[in-house]
Amino acid sequence: MINQEQKVIIIGGGIGGVAAALASAEAGHKTKILEQAPQFGEIGAGIQMGPNAMAVLDRFGLADEITKVAVFPKRLVLKDVYTAKELAALDLGSEFKEKYGFPYIVLHRSDLHRILVEAAEKNPLISLINDQIIDKVEENERGVTVTNQRGExxxxxxxxxxxxxxxxxxxxxxxxxxxxxxxxAYRGTVPIEEISNDANMDDVIMWIGPNLHLVQYPVRKGELYNQVVVFKSQNYKPDSDEWGTPEEMDRVFEGCHPLVENALTFIHRQIRWPMYDRLPIDNWTKGNFTLLGDAAHPMLQYLAQGGCQALEDASYLADMLHVHGENFQQAFLDYQEERLPRTAKxxxxxxxxxxxxxxENPVSILLRDTLLKKKEAKEFEMIDWLYGHKKLMSKEVSTS
Incomplete structure (x- = not known):
């Protein structure tokens, strides 16, 4: 079977793929999303969205729906995993929101994805197709051809x-x-009533220690508590699942603060998430084909920016599609010229x-903790480059 509809085709129906479809449709292009799963959905637990991501969600008209399911934390907090001492905090209140234009939110990953998919389903320019495992992409005089696992x-x-x-x-x-x-990483959400009264519902908390950390925050308007346990395995074996096991997790976190040890009892142990990234590359585009999101710039989770950067990609791509119309190659080249250095950083x-x-080194730890202690909660200079990025959300793009 050959489907020759002259549409923009998006390969992948995750957060980045659906956002890319919204971007393409905003610029007036009929768009088809090909997703490999039998149905659209997201696995995982919580996701953090900085103001740079909220700007994009607002651009696509989704901020109100996001607000219905989001939690608006008051602070980002670093704590010592052994002593529970607060090492640093970032105030996310009114001054933060005023400076960056949008709030910092946390929500369930599946809620974010659902809202994006519902927006795509309502858009007459977008169609969504499941069970599409893509084996090959090639460009010729007919256009860009995508071949799935059935040869279609x-x-x-x-x-x-x-x-x-x-x-x-x-x-x-x-x-x-x-x-x-x-x-x-091991992730999980648990009902709020199962959580100790010691948990702070107003903060995103990261407990840190040598080769390990635990992140905690509420999602779904405070109905669930999201937890992510991360540690470095000393038993790493390439091409094997016999490392970073739940048993090793228990050993690694032995002796941590009682609140942390208690948190581990609620972690889902069935799904283990090895953490990968790739090195930045200097080109994402060939002809009328380009990359977006984790396909272009997969990153480790420590800045909570994977989904955020995919949304930034989609917003700037929309701008370039507005500017260049049917000249996709030029739109893609201009898109990557802006996004390559940003995402590499x-x-x-x-x-x-x-x-x-x-x-791990005691001197490094002392230096880190000393420097963090000197930072005020409303001192935003260190994060300006991340959250103050301006080329995100404007539909008012010059076409001259």
């Missing part, structure tokens, strides 16, 4: 690869391998921040 072909006037960390479409541009950090900074919070 879709021919689009342009294609965007948004198929995540393990992207197959990335190989059309660059043949590299994902890099394992030797860290694993976030990728590298996420790695660096991971090294800082997981420091």
């Amino acid at each position: 072909q879709f021919i689009g006037k342009a294609v965007i690869g948004a198929d995540g960390l393990w992207s197959k479409t990335r190989k059309y541009i660059y043949d590299d391998e994902a890099i394992c950090s030797h860290y694993v 976030v990728q590298k900074s996420a790695r660096t921040w991971g090294e800082i919070i997981h420091a």
Whole structure:
């Protein structure tokens, strides 16, 4: 079967892929999303959205729906995993919101994805198709051809690869391998009534220690409590699942503060998430094909920016599609010219921040804690580059 509708084709129906479809449709293009799963949905637990991401969600008209299911934390807090001493805090109140234009929120990942998908389903320019495992992308005089696992072909006037960390479409541009950090994560949400009264419902808390951390915050308007346990495995084995096990997690966190040890009893142990990224690359585009989100710039989770950067991609891509119309190659080239340095900086900074919070050397820990202690909760200079990025949300793009 050959489907020759002249649409923009998005490969991947996750957060980045659906946002890319909204971007394409905003610029007036009929758009088709090809998703490999049998139905649209997200796995995982909580997700953090900085004001840079909220700007994009607002641009696409989704801020009100997001607000219905989001939690608006008052602070981001770092705590010592052994002593519970507060090492640093960032105030997310009125001054933060006024400076960056939008609030910092936390919500369930599936809620965010559902709202994006519902917006796509309501858009007459967007169609969504499931059970599409894409094996090949190629461009010829007919357009960009996408071939699925059954040999069926879709021919689009342009294609965007948004198929995540393990992207197959990335190989059309660059043949590299994902890099394992030797860290694993275990996630889970639990009903609020199961959580100790010691939990602070107003904060996003990151408990940090050598080669490990725990993140906690409420989601779904405070109905659930999200927890993510992360640690470096000393038993890493390539091409194996026999490392970073729940048993190793228990050993690694032995001796931590009682609140942390108690938190581990609520963690879901069935799904283990090895943590990977890739090195930044200097090109995402070939002809009328480009990459977006984790397919373009997969990053470690330590800055909570994976989903945020995918949304930024979609917003700037929309701007360039408005400017260049049917000239997709030029739109894609201008899109990546802006986004390549920005996302590379976030990728590298996420790695660096991971090294800082997981420091082992006592001197490094002392230096880190001393410097953090000097930072005021309303001192925003260190995060301006991340949350103050301006090329995000404007539909008012000059076409001259």
